[in-house]
Amino acid sequence: MQIADALRLAIQHFNAGRAVDGTDICARILDLHPANPAANVLLARQALRDGDRATARRHVDTALAEAADYPAAHELDARLKAEDETADPNTAERAYRRTLTLAPGQWAPWYDGGNLHQARRDDPAAAVPFYRRALTLAPDEIPPAMNLATAQLKLGDAEAALNACAHTRARDPNHIRALALETAALYDLGRADEADRLVGWGGLTRAVELPQPDGYPDIAAFNHAFAAAIRRHPNRRDDWDPSKRAIRGGAVVTDLLAMDDPAIRGFGRALDSALRAYVRALPADAEHPHVAATPARWALDVWANILGADDHQTGHIHNLGWLSGVYYVAMPGGVRADDPEQQGWIEFNRPGYGIPHRGGATLRTLFPAAGMAALFPSYVWHRTIPFTGTGERISVAFDLHPR
Template identity: 35%
Template sequence: MRQAVAQLQSGKLKRAESLLDRVLKNYPTHPDALHYQGVVMYQQGRYEESIRHLSAAISAAPDYAEAHNSLCIVLLEQHNYGDAISHAARALEIRPEFAGAHANLGNAQQEQGALDLAVASYRSALALDPMHREAAYRMASVHLALNDPEQALAACSACLRIDPHCQHALAYKALALQLLGRHGEARQLYEYDRMIHRTEIKPPPRHDNLFQFNQALEEAIREHPSLVWEPFNRVTHGGAVTGDLLLQPTQLIKSFEQALRAAIDAYRDSLIEEPGHPLLGRIPRNYRLTLIASILKSGGRHPPHIHESAWLSGVYYVHVPGAVKGEDPAHAGWLEFGRPDCPLVDGFAPEVTARRPRAGLALFFPSYYFHGTIPFEASEERIGIAFDAYPEG
């Protein structure tokens, strides 16, 4: 069990799963083994298996608050907010001081539109754990939905005291400033023309041309063992998504990583440091990459989202349908920036922009930029590889 938990905490999910299988083979109703296996399954996107293990852990130990809370998290991913609330509430009956369960209860309440209840839950979480980053930035999003930009801005400031690099707090801060009419300050964060970078990725030498390289990438993505169609999460609707391609990279993926790193390094080296700026004030010499591929069918989309804890994010376009055109006023299939992941007061239109995708093109942008795809209608599929650069050292 100790080895399995250590592997889980270090992100070695397959090794953790194998060790937990060994425990469960001999102790099939071991509550901790069932709970941690449920967490492992969740982190791999295997939600039904996760629910099965977490439910078994609760059956074996009905007063296991952590298992109830973990099950709440998985149910949130499946948009089953009623049951999520039930399990968060049960966790709090068992452990009233469980800050994480208060925060997750707030998340479920917010999704159901019970905004005042969500505020109370986030306050409870922060009273118990003043360093609870998610409760702090989710509090900001609720105040935005309640048309209280002053309180939203205060919540962002509190969150940024917890973590000066919290990407959600930076994004919600820009929205609060827009609502307050402080557009100059907001644009210091959302400088679209300056901070969204376009670059061409050069195909590795062993590939004859960009078209042949992208064909090989498309085949690798379609055949990747982690590819899941219609996943139960908030990142892809109407399509498929892989796990991190760099966990077990093929030679082709390694070649793509090298080409992408060369482009990122060139961009990073061109930047001029600006102390205090959320992107330019923390330019890293070393960074860890993740690569997540996606396939969108006609009508599919990536809803607005942020890549928390990353410094720079982006997407490389492997294949773009011919129906995604530059002269389309609706910008169908384009990547849109600035539209948030939370509802806003009627009549308020956030400042947004969009960029047209093209096969062979990569877009780089700060990780605190809300971004999502505008749905498109086409017979072809839209294929891309999203990346995040996480500072190291």
């Protein structure tokens, strides 16, 4: 097989999600031609998807040494420099300018350049023209529309942000981030009734009690055993990546249900029962995006958060879910139902990700009573109000993913 044909086949594999097959073909190409720019770029992209920045850097450098003006290699070079928080942002900006000079008609460098201004330079105004240019070149691409809407909300241009959300929802009516940003824009525009309908407080967003798992005299005994299982879980991590999670401080337990433990198994069964009851109780409202997207089948992603004093979760949404929620296992003494400051409570509708709350949102709170779960559409903004004092706040978060 000729190298050009092998590269086409490798690209087909990568595009179809067959990374192992694509990587294998590229490796064989490099056995024959170690400096092949295209194969090195394909492997660099896969390394970035795998979180291996060092390998990506090595392949990019090899590609550029062989082909100094190869646009795809310059695009990855700029992205690596932009994502390196220890590097000077000016270095990344020069790399993007070089990429755009070589390939002005490609949308991705414009999008990445916008991200550099918005994320690294905290300059959403400078990012806007980059996102607009990306959308001009690729109108069906959703990421630049969503980051454009975010920048416009930061700048106070809610009407423009709403237009960007409509642009996305015309292509994906139930897009989670578009619905979240649309909610924030509607609140900013004084259209609280429309935003509140999306949130569905008391119906789509509500507190529920999970069925008590068998084998325990009461819910307090179950939660005591459940908390102990969470604390000793082998997946407990104190060194999580803050760019990928909303938690600030504390510890995370990923893939919670993977541990074979009676309390964890009991929780899994109780959660499944509560989720099925939620779906059965949904109103017959085909015009509501959350209801319209109700899945017939789903998978669950479940993890635990262990917070101490001053730890909290910033405002966020769950991009990959349809329905999300949190079950409260244990609360420290300082988190009280009669606390006027509502320390440790969960708050809804205040936007996150650097989007300011301009006073128009209908803020809602729930006291996180041990044994209670809060359920909400995955696009609903939520955060944990920080608390002081001693003790641990243990909760279990989950996403229901359509499949």
